[in-house]
Amino acid sequence: MVELKIIVKTLKKPFPSLMFSILLGFSVSILILALTGYSPFEVIKSLLNGVFSKPKYISNVIIKSTPIILTGISVALAFKAGLFNIGAEGQFIAGSIASVAAGILFDLPAFFQILVVLFFGALFGALFGCLVGFLKSKFGIHEVISGIMLNWISLHICNFFVSLEMFHKPNSNNSFAIRETGYTDLKKSFSFLKNSSFSDILKTDINIGFFFAVILAILVAFLLNKTKNGYEIRAIGFNSKAAKFAGINIEKNIISVMLICGGISGLAASLTITGVSPHCVSILSGFENNGFNGLPVSLIAYNSPIGCIFSGLFFGILIYAGKSMQSELSTPSEIINIMIGIIVFFVSVAGIFPYLLEGIFKRRKKNE
Amino acid sequence: MLSRISSKFAVQMREIEKSFGFQKILNSFNIDVEKGSIHAVLGENGAGKTTLMNILYGICKADSGKIFLNGKLVNIKNSRIAIKNKIGMVHQHFMLIENFTVLENIILGNEITKKFGILDIKKARYQILEISNKYKLNVDLDAKIENISVGMQQRVEILKSLYRGADIxxxxxxxxxxxPNETIDLISTAKEFASENKTVVIITHKLNEIKSSSDVCTIxxxxxxxxxxxxxxxxxxxxxTKMVGRTFALAVEKNRTKAEFGETVLKIKNLNVENKKGILAVKNLSFKIRAGEILGLAGVDGxxxxxxVEAIICGIKSKSGSIEICGKQIQNTSVQNVIKNGVSIVHEDRKKLGLILDFTVAENSIFSTYNLKLFSNKGILNMKAIHSFAEKLIENYNIKPQKCSEYLTKNLSGGNQQKIIIAREIASNPKLLIVVQPTRGLDISAALYVEKILMKERNKGKAILLVSFELDEIIKLSDTITVIYNGSIIKAFTQNNFSKNEIGVLMAGGGRTENYSKDA
Incomplete structure (x- = not known):
């Protein structure tokens, strides 16, 4: 009985309850896989193999995770201000287009070329975010509505952009790639690994993006917790009415938060363009979910920017491992989405587990 | 001391235990409520009185213990069972649907229907009118809840319980x-009810009312x-003494250190303000407050x-007129500007307007002063300074638990939350302090403490605008008493020159006996 009390108490803390929910989510999704005829043992094995068996896989997971960590941070920051940044997807696309355009049109020495590409990506993402914030604070238009609309607008701008003669790579669905001076891959810096057992890392698109993501997470955490603006943002997110009566300018803060959020999503895009081949944008028939995946990443991290690094990596693992499962066990591709869905579900209801246990605890006490 | 279980008692609760988490709220609690009596349950905030009644009404379940109604053991698992057993409860915060009419609210959950589920409004109206006439519960059945006064809302809640056939x-x-007049009406309704061998249980921490209303009191x-x-x-x-567990004086020292008031701090002239619906809510209102003066604004809510208050702090726009702080016009500027000009406010609704419950105590302690260089330099918060400031407030104002600057504010009791707000607003050293319902929901010792602080600040030469719906509080604290009715100040009294009765009549609309709440 005493143990149960301790368990209940532990489960009320955020981190253990998160781990418990993820574990539970995994178990349930593996159970579902087992019910559809796949051996749970095989599933776990292929999951782990697909991610950890070769250094290359780990590197790929990190590369896949980088953009969703950043969009996760973007969503998390908006959440702190009480805003639902579903427009991260559109901000990401806007950032990609601007980065590709800048990467093709400018022709500067390597370092400056990279700066310019990143700057334009972040700028256009920020403009899209800012527009959402402006519409919200000036006209009271809900950020979800304008965000979704801007997602579609940017998707179609992207397709229009690729079709322009100036940017369209003939006989393909892609634009031209950006100039090589704009690449941010780190293959050269890691060339010392050539003769080691880690040499296969060099076959992946290893790039600087992840370091940017970590730095940004720390910066946003600092902004939120240690600065005056962060204080105002959190006050608005928790209780905008009280914030208003404390003299905080809500309109201005909403616009500036959305500007930063959009900038981060845009930067996620430009880091992908500069870091990962094919370094271009393609005609989109649907969304690629780099922005949308930021929503569950932020949710699992309980909207903590630092937490987004880990939940983003976790998400990267799921997405990447799903692909290896698909090829090894020929599971349908939907299965990994089901898995993600179940885990997100369990994380969002994590708060109820200690109370469920407490209920069992009490009932047992009564029966004694 | 315990009586035997018998049908003489409407309610008997035995050995009730209740914990929230690992905190014990009720500890083998016993109570007997006789039929046909008005029984007061008196206790400080957090003593467990509301929890006890919530258990009786089935809102929360006791961990152990038995409840007997009319001598019979009843397991009240939820409030539906409580209602079936003729128990009705009127909560402190009313559970009414704002944009439904009074009638719709009363029948909600207990609708009389004709064939095919069509509401039989006529029959319901007839039944409700019968009850309301019998107990003199005057309500306007077709008014929407959002448009009626709080007093009438309470009558609606009572009618709702009676309509469901409550005996307790x-x-x-x-x-x-x-x-005051509404209170008298309420007490007479309760007495009427009790005279029919029905039972009323009143939860309260107000001593003076118990005397006039109740027969028995459980502390x-x-x-x-x-x-x-x-x-x-x-x-x-x-x-x-029994309630607090130690003896203390109920009176507040009103002696002033300075005999004269200082210069005029707040001057309002011919102010007109519209409410959200565009109706003139403040009409041609003028008054002034001098340094070292507490001006009490008595009036019924609404x-x-x-x-x-919102117009003074520029939370809403004033239509015309002027508001001056120390000779400087501030109307229709910004909240920031008003704060800069030395105005502080303790809001009525501390949870919604005064505090951010998910902030730590330290973060809340700088909510109105975070712009000061001491707390934020070049945009970076100075955590060390903030914490030592919060710790100082916690110590000076005896905020419990001790050293709680890192606690989330929502985990503190209402009284301590209020202390945080008052401590922080006074620490910002304002020229004008606006306090709205400063002791609402506080227990006696916390309320007394708050009143003492207000007195101290007045003696230091602050101008204080006290807005309260409790006349006793206004009379206790104010140097000047003004009565607001329907957006205008009807009359002003000086400290030694008023009658409580006259104020009560003015608050209700100048002695008019018809239902004042409609046009309020």
């Missing part, structure tokens, strides 16, 4: 927002039944107090 009526802090402290007393043979001081 639980009233949770019923007089918190009523005028609850830290989840235990301290004593059950016959009201007639007990003095107020005795009740207070007579323009909220709009007046």
């Amino acid at each position: 009526l639980i009233l949770d802090e019923p007089t918190a927002v009523l005028t 609850i402290k830290a989840g235990k039944n301290i004593d059950t007393l016959n009201i007639r043979s007990t003095s107020q001081e005795e009740l207070a 007579n323009g107090q909220k709009e007046l």
Whole structure:
């Protein structure tokens, strides 16, 4: 009985309850896989193999995770201000287009070329975010509505952009790639690994993006917790009415938060363009979910920017491992989405587990 | 001391235990409520009185213990069972649907229907009118809840319980927002009800009302039944001492250190303010407050107090007129500007407007002063300074638990939350302090503490605007008493020159006997 009390108490803390929910989510999704005829043992094995068996896989997971960590941070920051940044997807696309355009049109020495590409990506993402914030604070238009609309607008701008003669790579669905001076891959810096057992890392698109993501997470955490603006943002997110009566300018803060959020999503895009081949944008028939995946990443991290690094990596693992499962066990591709869905579900209801246990605890006490 | 279980008692609760988490709220609690009596449950905030009644009404379940109604053991698992057993409860915060009419609210959950589920409004109206006439519960059945006064809302809640056939009526802090006259009406309704061998249980921490309303009083402290007393043979001081557990004086020292008021701090002239619906809520209102003066604004809720206060702090726009702080016009500027000009406010609704409950105590302690260089330099918060500031406030104002600057504010009790706000607003050293319902929901010792602080600040030369719906509080603290009715100040009294009765009549609309709440 005493143990149960301790368990209940532990489960009320955020981190253990998160781990418990993820574990539970995994178990349930593996159970579902087992019910559809796949051996749970095989599933776990292929999951782990697909991610950890070769250094290359780990590197790929990190590369896949980088953009969703950043969009996760973007969503998390908006959440702190009480805003639902579903427009991260559109901000990401806007950032990609601007980065590709800048990467093709400018022709500067390597370092400056990279700066310019990143700057334009972040700028256009920020403009899209800012527009959402402006519409919200000036006209009271809900950020979800304008965000979704801007997602579609940017998707179609992207397709229009690729079709322009100036940017369209003939006989393909892609634009031209950006100039090589704009690449941010780190293959050269890691060339010392050539003769080691880690040499296969060099076959992946290893790039600087992840370091940017970590730095940004720390910066946003600092902004939120240690600065005056962060204080105002959190006050608005928790209780905008009280914030208003404390003299905080809500309109201005909403616009500036959305500007930063959009900038981060845009930067996620430009880091992908500069870091990962094919370094271009393609005609989109649907969304690629780099922005949308930021929503569950932020949710699992309980909207903590630092937490987004880990939940983003976790998400990267799921997405990447799903692909290896698909090829090894020929599971349908939907299965990994089901898995993600179940885990997100369990994380969002994590708060109820200690109370469920407490209920069992009490009932047992009564029966004694 | 315990009586035998018998049908003489409407409610008997035995050995009730209740914990939230690992905190014990009720500790083997016993209570007997006789049929046909008005029974007061008296206790400080957090003593467990509301929890006890919530258990009786089935809102929360006791961990152990038995409840007997009319001598029979009943397992009240949820409030539906409580209602079936003819228990009705009027909560401190009303559970009404704002944009439904009074009638719709009363029948909600107990609708009479004709064939095919069509509402039989006519029959319901007839039944409700019968009840309301019998108990003199005057309501306008077709008005929407959002348009009627708090007093009438309470009558709606009572009607709702009676309509469902309640024999046992639980009233949770019923007089918190009523005028003196409404309180008298409420008590007479309760007496009428009790005279039919029905039972009323009143939860309260107001001593003076118990005297006039109740027959028996159970004092609850830290989840235990301290004593059950016959009201007639007990003095107020005795009740207070038992409730708090130590003796203390109920009066507040009103002596002033300076005989004269200082210069005029707040001057309002011909102010007109519209409310959200575009109706003039403050009409041609003028008054001034001098340094070292507490001006009490007496009035029933909804007579323009909220709009007046919000207009002063520029939370809403004033239509015309002027508001001056020390000779400087501030109307229709910004909240920031008003704060900069030395105005501080303690809001009525501390949870919604005064605090951010998910912030730590330290973060809340700088909520109105975070722009100061001490707390934020070049945009970076100075955590060290903030914490030592919060710790100082916690110590000076005896905020409990000790050293709670890192606690989330929502984990503190209401009284301590209020202390944080008052401490922080006074620390910002304002010229004008606006306090709205400063002791609402506080227990006696916390309320007394707050009143003492206000007195101290007045003696230091602050101008204080006290807005309260409790006339006793206004009379106790104010140097000047003004009465607001329907957006205008009807009359002003100086400290030594008023009659409580006259104020009560003015608050209700200048002695008009018809229903004043409609046009309020």
